[in-house]
Amino acid sequence: MERPTIRTYKIRGTRITNAQTLSINAHWAKFGIEPEDQILDPKEIFPNADRVVMEIGFGMGESTAQVIQQFPKTGFIGVEVHQPGIGALMIYAAQNGSENLRIIEEDATFLLAKNFADNSLDAVHLFFPDPWPKTKHNKRRIVQPSFVALVAAKLKTGGEFRIATDWKPYADYMESVFAQQNLLIGGIVERPEWRSMSKFESKGIRKKHIVTDFLYTKV
Numbered sequence: 426m427e428r429p430t431i432r433t434y435k436i437r438g439t440r441i442t443n444a445q446t447l448s449i450n451a452h453w454a455k456f457g458i459e460p461e462d463q464i465l466d467p468k469e470i471f472p473n474a475d476r477v478v479m480e481i482g483f484g485m486g487e488s489t490a491q492v493i494q495q496f497p498k499t500g501f502i503g504v505e506v507h508q509p510g511i512g513a514l515m516i517y518a519a520q521n522g523s524e525n526l527r528i529i530e531e532d533a534t535f536l537l538a539k540n541f542a543d544n545s546l547d548a549v550h551l552f553f554p555d556p557w558p559k560t561k562h563n564k565r566r567i568v569q570p571s572f573v574a575l576v577a578a579k580l581k582t583g584g585e586f587r588i589a590t591d592w593k594p595y596a597d598y599m600e601s602v603f604a605q606q607n608l609l610i611g612g613i614v615e616r617p618e619w620r621s622m623s624k625f626e627s628k629g630i631r632k633k634h635i636v637t638d639f640l641y642t643k644v
């Protein structure tokens with residue numbers, strides 16, 4: 426299987442701080458997973474968890490670190506391509522003594538297709554995916570019909586796909602993508618009170634962006 430040719434993320438260079446590198450080195454054995462060619466079984470990763478959630482694109486991890494503390498019985502698999510963010514989240518998780526987190530450095534689309542069985546995840550979280558506001562870049566948005574079909578396949582029946590965005594044109598675009606399929610049903614919901622605010626979200630709010638939360642459930 427090839428990695429997708431269209432990147433949904435910006436290449437930001439690898440400006441990583443010493444603390445982030447040290448944290449990855451110190452905590453990779455505890456938090457890191459290198460799936461290679463295996464099919465990962467969320468139940469094996471978190472045998473005692475009530476549910477297993479995959480979070481796609483946790484950024485610098487400040488919101489994720491707080492969410493995982495609120496749900497200590499839930500297993501979280503954080504997926505990110507940006508190494509400094511991986512280091513940053515490991516710093517928080519180690520400081521907090523979090524036991525319910527694993528981290529995978531990979532393109533989530535590729536990872537889901539290659540390393541997860543269908544009907545294996547209880548929820549997928551996608552908070553503030555890169556909005557790619559220019560029309561010529563819209564094709565780089567992660568929410569596309571093929572991606573929604575992929576997430577739908579990997580969720581269990583009754584599983585939840587939660588999304589938040591601060592870019593209204595992307596929210597409208599997402600709704601049009603979900604309207605083209607019938608495996609996931611739902612729409613706009615109130616902001617869940619447990620979804621801690623990331624710096625990315627607060628920056629959007631300062632710029633008067635409207636934040637939209639979606640919840641779709643697999644039927």
Ligand SMILES: C[S@@+](CC[C@H](N)C(=O)[O-])C[C@H]1O[C@@H](n2cnc3c(N)ncnc32)[C@H](O)[C@@H]1O
Nearest residue numbers: 433434482483484505506532533552553623625
């Ligand atoms: C705009 S940031 C938001 C980060 C975070 N969720 C927040 O609220 O602050 C989007 C993140 O998604 C990551 N990302 C984009 N496409 C991805 C993909 N295909 N797989 C994994 N991570 C991805 C980027 O590296 C970036 O860190």
